[in-house]
Amino acid sequence: EPEVTQTPSHQVTQMGQEVILRCVPISNHLYFYWYRQILGQKVEFLVSFYNNEISEKSEIFDDQFSVERPDGSNFTLKIRSTKLEDSAMYFCARGTSGSSRPYEQYFGPGTRLTVT
């Protein structure tokens, strides 16, 4: 099955600004996830989203972050009042449809966020 596409591929923003990262599924999936990877470090879970609701979030995913699926298609991650330490690669992942392989995840190419 195909993965997801993400836009933009690279986003540069000034500290304090809001950014919206987008994830576009190829087909109609119900499970979505956001992860981030600070340069040279491991991949960290942010949030899981199932059937248009958050099912779990990490301690990183505080009030600065929000997710939504506004038009039933695109899945967005909003970061308010960005900080230098938000600079990272942000990956969207989608889960497989069907129950035979629960929580198998396929990752998009990522959005590199640079906060200056």
Add this chain to the structure above:
Amino acid sequence: GIQVEQSPPDLILQEGANSTLRCNFSDSVNNLQWFHQNPWGQLINLFYIPSGTKQNGRLSATTVATERYSLLYISSSQTTDSGVYFCAVEYTNAGKSTFGDGTTLTVKP
């Protein structure tokens, strides 16, 4: 939360050599995946393997869930195998995957 440890942290091989990467986890899991992060940063899904053994070309993986470890075997390595290999486990029934620190593989021609 669950701990995921990968070893070795770094591995340098000559092209054509074989290697074994290990992933230990501290609790029972619902799912375990192996990923390859290529030099462009893409995370490529290698195996979905919560238990048992699977093979895909030169790569194979084994997970022994009762002993909480998984192994990734790479045979006849090629320079294109270079990159970081991550193990990720899911244990919350909500899709939260916890990644290990990765093994950085360098294959020299």
